[in-house]
Amino acid sequence: MKILGISAHYHDSAAALVVDGVPVCAVQEERLSRKKNDAGFPLQAIEWCLEHAKLEPSDLDAVVFYERSMLKFERILTCALRAFPHSWRSFPHAIKNTLGEKVWVRGIISSHLGIPRDRILFTDHHASHAAAAFLTSPARRAAILTADGVGEWATLSVGHGERRTDGTNITLQREIRFPHSLGMLYSTFTAYLGFKVNEDEYKVMGLAAYGRPTMSEQLRHVIRRLPDGGFALVPEFFEFQTTADRSYSSKFLDLLGPPRHPYDPIDLDSPEGQRFADCAASVQRLLEDILVDIAARLRQETGLSDLCFGGGVALNGLANARIAAEAGFDRVFVPPAPGDAGCALGAALFADRIYFRNPDRDVPDHPFWGPAVNGHDLARAAREDGQIVNELDEESLIDRVADDLAAGRIVAWMDGACEFGPRALGHRSLLAAPQSPDTRDRLNRDIKRREEFRPFAPVVPIEWADRFFDLPPGGARLARYMSGVFPVRQEWRSRLGAVTHVDGSARVQVLDREMAPRLHALLETYGRRTGVPVLLNTSFNVAGEPIVTHALEGYLTFRRCGIDVLVAGSTVVTKSAAATAKSLKESEAWSSSSEAASTVA
Numbered sequence: 001m002k003i004l005g006i007s008a009h010y011h012d013s014a015a016a017l018v019v020d021g022v023p024v025c026a027v028q029e030e031r032l033s034r035k036k037n038d039a040g041f042p043l044q045a046i047e048w049c050l051e052h053a054k055l056e057p058s059d060l061d062a063v064v065f066y067e068r069s070m071l072k073f074e075r076i077l078t079c080a081l082r083a084f085p086h087s088w089r090s091f092p093h094a095i096k097n098t099l100g101e102k103v104w105v106r107g108i109i110s111s112h113l114g115i116p117r118d119r120i121l122f123t124d125h126h127a128s129h130a131a132a133a134f135l136t137s138p139a140r141r142a143a144i145l146t147a148d149g150v151g152e153w154a155t156l157s158v159g160h161g162e163r164r165t166d167g168t169n170i171t172l173q174r175e176i177r178f179p180h181s182l183g184m185l186y187s188t189f190t191a192y193l194g195f196k197v198n199e200d201e202y203k204v205m206g207l208a209a210y211g212r213p214t215m216s217e218q219l220r221h222v223i224r225r226l227p228d229g230g231f232a233l234v235p236e237f238f239e240f241q242t243t244a245d246r247s248y249s250s251k252f253l254d255l256l257g258p259p260r261h262p263y264d265p266i267d268l269d270s271p272e273g274q275r276f277a278d279c280a281a282s283v284q285r286l287l288e289d290i291l292v293d294i295a296a297r298l299r300q301e302t303g304l305s306d307l308c309f310g311g312g313v314a315l316n317g318l319a320n321a322r323i324a325a326e327a328g329f330d331r332v333f334v335p336p337a338p339g340d341a342g343c344a345l346g347a348a349l350f351a352d353r354i355y356f357r358n359p360d361r362d363v364p365d366h367p368f369w370g371p372a373v374n375g376h377d378l379a380r381a382a383r384e385d386g387q388i389v390n391e392l393d394e395e396s397l398i399d400r401v402a403d404d405l406a407a408g409r410i411v412a413w414m415d416g417a418c419e420f421g422p423r424a425l426g427h428r429s430l431l432a433a434p435q436s437p438d439t440r441d442r443l444n445r446d447i448k449r450r451e452e453f454r455p456f457a458p459v460v461p462i463e464w465a466d467r468f469f470d471l472p473p474g475g476a477r478l479a480r481y482m483s484g485v486f487p488v489r490q491e492w493r494s495r496l497g498a499v500t501h502v503d504g505s506a507r508v509q510v511l512d513r514e515m516a517p518r519l520h521a522l523l524e525t526y527g528r529r530t531g532v533p534v535l536l537n538t539s540f541n542v543a544g545e546p547i548v549t550h551a552l553e554g555y556l557t558f559r560r561c562g563i564d565v566l567v568a569g570s571t572v573v574t575k576s577a578a579a580t581a582k583s584l585k586e587s588e589a590w591s592s593s594s595e596a597a598s599t600v601a
């Protein structure tokens with residue numbers, strides 16, 4: 001049976017293909033359209049999935065959309081009507097925004113793919129999150145927790161799942177509904193702190209390490225804890241439920257003070273900068289406390305030892321680590337794509353196991369479901385451009401790259417199929433020596449151009465993880481997809497200065513040899529050279545762009561920023577000073593000729 005899953009229209013669209021119960025491929029639209037967080041209908045992702053599997057749309061048994069768009073519309077309409085007349089300004093905008101393709105999804109899929117409407121199915125948003133978390137994990141029975149901004153109505157759900165040879169069950173017993181939402185709470189603070197909602201939540205998490213949760217008392221006014229372990233946001237402090245223009249109210253500002261303007265730098269040495277860091281630390285602590293409570297209750301209720309956690313909130317590595325350490329589960333599984341993009345795969349798996357009742361199948365435990373890189377394409381492009389190109393056998397390549405890293409060079413590492421989900425996990429990564437904060441500063445200054453307070457992550461082979469990092473039981477599982485933040489061991493903090501955050505923690509990736517054997521070999525060789533088998537691992541992109549997918553995008557990115565070496569397949573390209581100077585001259589000539597052209601125009 002061939003099932004295509006689609007998530008679209010709100011944030012980070014994606015498509016995924018499941019054939020005979022097993023994922024074949026999955027990709028976010030942004031990786032192909034090159035538009036960061038592309039939320040449009042994922043036509044390129046769908047086309048790539050079908051082409052990759054050599055299928056025509058008519059071969060599909062079902063196409064599954066990751067949520068019930070009519071229910072979502074009902075929620076938007078109901079909230080706007082409830083808030084009338086306060087919402088009268090935003091009402092026409094909300095309706096216009098929703099009444100387009102977001103509601104008429106069946107017709108859109110049917111017309112794009114030319115398949116009959118009765119082959120198009122819909123899942124509940126949180127069922128898609130639950131399936132993405134549970135059905136891709138190795139657990140046969142597990143408690144399930146999902147939390148995000150909002151789906152149709154649900155913002156958090158708890159339940160359990162069981163995979164058996166005679167059938168799979170996912171039961172979501174209870175849910176918390178909009179506007180009471182941990183995701184919206186965190187996004188409100190993201191906006192208040194001057195960051196982009198739905199994109200920059202991890203900046204709040206990074207900033208939290210510089211502050212103390214001194215505002216916990218004030219935050220108790222903003223959210224009430226309920227006797228059943230749930231929570232309720234106090235509506236007077238929020239506006240997201242009535243307007244898209246602002247998420248917090250004037251009462252919120254009365255309580256917490258003026259917001260940060262997005263263009264103001266954060267000066268952590270000033271009282272204002274410290275107030276923002278304390279605010280980030282306070283909301284982070286609040287989120288963690290609530291999630292740990294909910295997870296601990298779920299553990300007590302189900303008696304199960306494994307937890308599968310999905311939804312955008314599961315990208316919060318600090319909260320995940322505390323759940324792993326404190327909620328009582330032996331293992332916590334967070335999929336590589338816990339957010340809405342991952343729902344494309346979740347929806348397809350949900351349809352396969354639950355709707356069609358197909359037999360249970362193990363899903364390969366890796367994140368590499370996207371387009372593969374071609375080293376020969378890179379060699380051709382780089383040679384034509386006058387760069388230094390070497391095509392090496394595997395052993396020489398690993399030796400050579402380990403030497404480059406040990407010499408302090410920044411290496412762009414492309415290997416095989418690209419990751420599904422927001423994190424580079426060893427196939428589209430920038431790698432560097434982890435020892436010196438200078439490397440971190442150089443990466444920030446010349447390549448990533450991001451805020452100083454945001455940490456870089458390390459990657460370590462699983463065999464060496466405990467030597468450098470203090471992982472709780474089950475922590476290595478969470479660190480498989482970089483989903484947890486854990487302490488760097490005290491004695492290694494100064495020696496891992498480029499990847500240790502100000503509070504002594506790191507969002508470490510613990511690498512299993514089978515998952516990415518080439519990166520594993522590189523880490524071991526680098527470890528033999530330097531005594532430290534750890535590398536800095538950050539996503540291969542520059543600020544504001546999606547992670548690179550194909551060799552040519554990798555090459556163009558390599559050319560225009562301070563990366564020293566680019567590797568794809570067996571090809572190693574070293575930046576040639578002469579070629580770079582030539583390219584700069586060309587681009588200067590190009591820009592002056594375009595200036596001249598525009599003057600003439």
Ligand SMILES: [Fe+2]
Nearest residue numbers: 148150312340
């Ligand atoms: Fe979601």
